[in-house]
Amino acid sequence: MTGTPLTRSEAKDLTRRRLIRAALSILDEEGEAGLSTVKVAKAAGIAQSSFYVHFKDMQELLRVLAEEGGERLRGSMREARRRAREHPGDLDLHRETFRIPLESICRHPELLRIQIRARHDPSSSLRDFAVETAAAYREHHAADLAALGYTADNERDRRRLEMIADGINAATNALAMGHLEGRYPDLDEAADILTALSRGALRLLRATSNKPVSEPPGQP
Amino acid sequence: MTGTPLTRSEAKDLTRRRLIRAALSILDEEGEAGLSTVKVAKAAGIAQSSFYVHFKDMQELLRVLAEEGGERLRGSMREARRRAREHPGDLDLHRETFRIPLESICRHPELLRIQIRARHDPSSSLRDFAVETAAAYREHHAADLAALGYTADNERDRRRLEMIADGINAATNALAMGHLEGRYPDLDEAADILTALSRGALRLLRATSNKPVSEPPGQP
Numbered sequence: 183m184t185g186t187p188l189t190r191s192e193a194k195d196l197t198r199r200r201l202i203r204a205a206l207s208i209l210d211e212e213g214e215a216g217l218s219t220v221k222v223a224k225a226a227g228i229a230q231s232s233f234y235v236h237f238k239d240m241q242e243l244l245r246v247l248a249e250e251g252g253e254r255l256r257g258s259m260r261e262a263r264r265r266a267r268e269h270p271g272d273l274d275l276h277r278e279t280f281r282i283p284l285e286s287i288c289r290h291p292e293l294l295r296i297q298i299r300a301r302h303d304p305s306s307s308l309r310d311f312a313v314e315t316a317a318a319y320r321e322h323h324a325a326d327l328a329a330l331g332y333t334a335d336n337e338r339d340r341r342r343l344e345m346i347a348d349g350i351n352a353a354t355n356a357l358a359m360g361h362l363e364g365r366y367p368d369l370d371e372a373a374d375i376l377t378a379l380s381r382g383a384l385r386l387l388r389a390t391s392n393k394p395v396s397e398p399p400g401q402p
Numbered sequence: 403m404t405g406t407p408l409t410r411s412e413a414k415d416l417t418r419r420r421l422i423r424a425a426l427s428i429l430d431e432e433g434e435a436g437l438s439t440v441k442v443a444k445a446a447g448i449a450q451s452s453f454y455v456h457f458k459d460m461q462e463l464l465r466v467l468a469e470e471g472g473e474r475l476r477g478s479m480r481e482a483r484r485r486a487r488e489h490p491g492d493l494d495l496h497r498e499t500f501r502i503p504l505e506s507i508c509r510h511p512e513l514l515r516i517q518i519r520a521r522h523d524p525s526s527s528l529r530d531f532a533v534e535t536a537a538a539y540r541e542h543h544a545a546d547l548a549a550l551g552y553t554a555d556n557e558r559d560r561r562r563l564e565m566i567a568d569g570i571n572a573a574t575n576a577l578a579m580g581h582l583e584g585r586y587p588d589l590d591e592a593a594d595i596l597t598a599l600s601r602g603a604l605r606l607l608r609a610t611s612n613k614p615v616s617e618p619p620g621q622p
């Protein structure tokens with residue numbers, strides 16, 4: 183910290199960050215039911231009326247919060263998949279591509295819960311955002327499968343990669359929720375199951391495509 | 403139809419069935435937003451006040467509706483898995499075990515949407531029901547995998563079967579939603595992806611278990 187005073191724009195940005203952090207910590211501790219502009223503003227140390235200088239309403243704050251977290255997570259997942267791709271024999275790196283989303287969901291489960299509800303609620307103001315978010319996870323994952331060498335030359339091939347990505351992403355969410363409910367205490371076990379589901383689907387593509395692909399690592 | 407008048411209890415039952423059918427048809431046409439006791443009672447041809455003779459509130463009607471549909475669907479799925487188990491080489495029968503839930507979801511998607519939202523909403527009055535429903539799908543599926551010969555002798559084995567069932571069920575819901583959104587026009591393609599996901603995970607079990615299992619059918 184230096185003694186340099188903040189510019190007006192820096193101060194505004196800082197307050198905005200404080201509001202986002204305060205909302206995330208209330209979500210983690212009390213769930214969405216605990217969220218109110220009064221509470222979030224108080225936890226961020228500002229007057230409630232100032233909340234609206236930064237966000238139109240609580241839904242907008244939630245959207246920004248989920249958006250930032252989602253972008254960071256998708257970035258880490260793509261990076262992990264790139265590393266696994268470059269070391270096709272390394273099972274640990276392959277498992278890591280599934281551990282990363284599992285751990286991220288379990289750190290802030292409310293964010294996923296809110297998005298899943300919005301995704302399936304035509305009346306939610308977060309619906310479009312949730313649909314776009316699910317599409318981003320799916321399309322990035324499908325692009326990474328294509329980068330592994332799986333053919334994406336025609337509509338049908340591209341659709342199959344998307345379905346695999348879609349299915350694996352849904353399974354990842356389900357296993358993370360099972361961990362939070364105490365059913366699957368070991369996230370490495372869950373990551374192994376996701377690896378196996380994914381390998382099975384990729385084997386289907388290999389069986390019906392002529393393009394050579396690098397073999398994913400074998401199971402122990 | 404005979405001219406025999408209905409007993410009081412038969413008449414009550416008939417009205418109850420009419421209310422359930424009316425609610426389902428409103429759900430299908432207008433979504434949950436269109437549901438009101440006034441509308442459902444009108445569509446069933448009874449006075450609105452009589453609604454409460456049959457159901458405590460709309461949530462109870464929804465629970466009964468989802469419960470009946472879920473029990474029927476789980477029954478058909480177990481029956482299809484039994485048939486596939488008895489003809490281990492028959493790919494069509496194997497695909498059928500996934501086509502059945504896909505088609506059922508697509509017939510009345512609102513029922514799944516309501517349950518998914520409730521499952522991830524701690525404040526929903528349908529939460530417990532949605533959690534129990536998800537557990538029923540998971541446990542029946544895991545039991546059917548065990549019946550295929552996959553070992554379920556210890557905690558870890560049983561947990562792995564549950565995780566596979568959980569992941570496949572979540573993937574099934576995701577692919578059905580993708581079909582409804584127009585992304586996966588062909589349900590047979592979706593069923594093939596689910597078959598492949600499932601086979602991959604079962605291969606993991608085979609690799610780490612000594613018990614003999616009947617080989618699931620090969621992909622074309």
